[in-house]
Amino acid sequence: MPQISQIAATYASQIFWLLATFGFVFIVIGLGMMPKIESTVEARDKRISDDLETAKAAHARADEIEEEYRARTNEDRAAAQKITQAAKDKGAKDAEKRLAKADGEIGEKIAAAEARIAEATAAAMTEIEAIAAEAALELVSKVSGTKASPAAATQAVKAALANG
Template identity: 35%
Template sequence: MMKPAHTLTARLALATLAMAASTTAALAADGMPQLDFGNPMMLAQVVWLLIIFGVFYYVLSGIVLPKAASVLEERRSRIEGDLEAARAAKAEADAAMAAHQAATARARAESQAAITAAMEAAQAEAAARTAALNERLAQQISSAEARIATARDAAMGALREVATDTANALVHRLTGISNEAAVAAAVQRELAAQGKA
């Protein structure tokens, strides 16, 4: 059994549906009400449409779009700054690598010149002191090679440290992630691949 409030609500809903059906039937008979230009409400609707469109256009062109454009411009300038910093860091790393290669070549040339001078001096005195001179030359050569190896190892250690720090700074600046172990491993692999490890 239905309660009186539910009964009243059901009757009102049925009456509303009947009225909507009769209105729809009347409009269908007359044509589309949106295209009824003889309706005096049509001019008011067009005026309100223009007012709302104007307000919407003003809000978009005066407030929303300039803010979006400034955000995009700021992002573009920040990205360009980051790229310029990365280029500068790469140029610095290239300069450090060139300096290392020049120092290595200079050390090789100096050691080669020292070895050549020692060999010429040994040949001039070979008749008298061949055995002693050969022993002394062997000691000088091993000492020079040890110095070269030490200098090379020190230079490679410095290069590895500079390359690791530079790569870590680039990765941190570009991505915001700092993983020193992974960067150090990548630098070690690259140096090993080039035969400089």
Template identity: 30%
Template sequence: MPQLDFANPLMMSKLIWLLIIFGVLYYVLKAYALPRVASVLDERAARIAADLNAARDAQAEGEAALAELRASTAAARAEAQAAISAAMVEAQAAAAAQAAEINARLNAQVAQAEAQVRQARDNAMGALRGVASDTAQAMLARLSVPAAANDVAAAVDRAASQGAG
């Protein structure tokens, strides 16, 4: 290769200038450019680390807030369930009390109606005996059979007791 002919005296001067330029460029880069790049990279790494730490802190706060929210939701749910249970028990007690009151009122009405029916039956039976006694006396009078009112009433009572038996 003719470019790398070390026997040529111009080639040696080119190599010397190459080494000088390379040395100066290396010194300039090392002394001025690379420290600035390194400081920018260090700042960027520090900023990234700070952002990561802030993100971790925010995530921890978010998780704590979520845990608090879940706990408060669970507590509210439990409180609501207790309130519902208490309302159900109270409503059942009120319904039972109202049912007992209605049953007592109905039982009283039934007892009163039964008493009225018994009284009406007894009155009807008493009136029936009186009517039967009067009818028997009227028939005896039509037939011209003399009979005492007490005897007729006793005969009607006997017949009524035999018919009931």
């Protein structure tokens, strides 16, 4: 078979060109392009890891700032509550003073009114006694026909009012 005797020559040439092509591809891609790709990948990985570290540091700083803000807010809230409580206390004291003053004024007005009422009551009682004494004198004179003394009539009226 003549085809079998040509195998070695035909395949030898193909194997040579196959090895030459793979060698060329290995040299061009493996030694020329691969280091550039690897360096690019390494640079990208380094940049990503650096960015992650920067983000972690920024996140930690943001947490610190937030904690400081909360502490300051709590301090400000406490200070505002103290100021509010002081204002409430001052307002209560002022209201107590005004209330005491008004209570004193009302007490004075009540005392004056009670004095006027007592005077009016005393005057009315005196007038009632006088009118009752006159009425008693007239009654005694009409009923019995005798004339009683005004002093006796006044004493009788006073005794009746005291018992009555």
